[in-house]
Structures are given as C-alpha cells and as structure tokens.
Amino acid sequence: MSVSRFYMTIATILAVVLVGPTMYAQDDCSTAAAVGEGAHAYDTSGGTTSGAAACDGDMGNDTWFAYTASCNGDAT
Numbered sequence: 001m002s003v004s005r006f007y008m009t010i011a012t013i014l015a016v017v018l019v020g021p022t023m024y025a026q027d028d029c030s031t032a033a034a035v036g037e038g039a040h041a042y043d044t045s046g047g048t049t050s051g052a053a054a055c056d057g058d059m060g061n062d063t064w065f066a067y068t069a070s071c072n073g074d075a076t
Contacts, residue, residue, distance in 0.1 A: 032064035040065070 027047050047061035 027063065029064050032066040035065045035067055037070065 028050065042063050042065075044061040044063050047063050049060055050062050050064075
C-alpha cells in the first residue's frame with residue numbers, strides 16, 4: 001500500500017468515527033414529522049432503533065410521523 005493511500009484510509013476512518021452517522025429530525029417520537037393525507041416517501045437507513053420492538057424482534061431503524069385526520073372514517 002502506498003503512503004498516500006494509507007493516509008487516505010486513515011483520514012476516511014477518522015471522518016467516520018469523529019462525525020458519526022447522520023440523524024434524521026424525525027428519528028425520535030418527540031420530533032415526529034407532521035404529515036397529511038396522501039402517500040409519503042421515507043427512508044429509515046439513517047435512523048436509529050428506538051428501544052425494544054413491541055411485537056417483532058426483527059425491527060430495526062425507525063422514522064416517526066404524526067398524522068391528524070381531517071375527517072371521521074377509516075384511514076388506510
């Protein structure tokens with residue numbers, strides 16, 4: 001391994017360790033993003049796991065949303 005490649009590897013490792021993962025604003029229940037009716041895209045890859053899963057042990061990263069219905073009826 002060349003010297004420059006070695007230093008580039010060390011710099012990359014330090015950047016990952018010192019900066020850490022990106023946190024989403026809605027990564028915690030208390031900071032849930034408000035959403036309305038319609039389809040909404042989401043990505044849990046940068047999220048963290050919030051405590052133990054209630055019903056499925058294989059649950060992982062989570063993203064929180066807050067929805068307030070605009071009328072009575074079923075939500076699907």
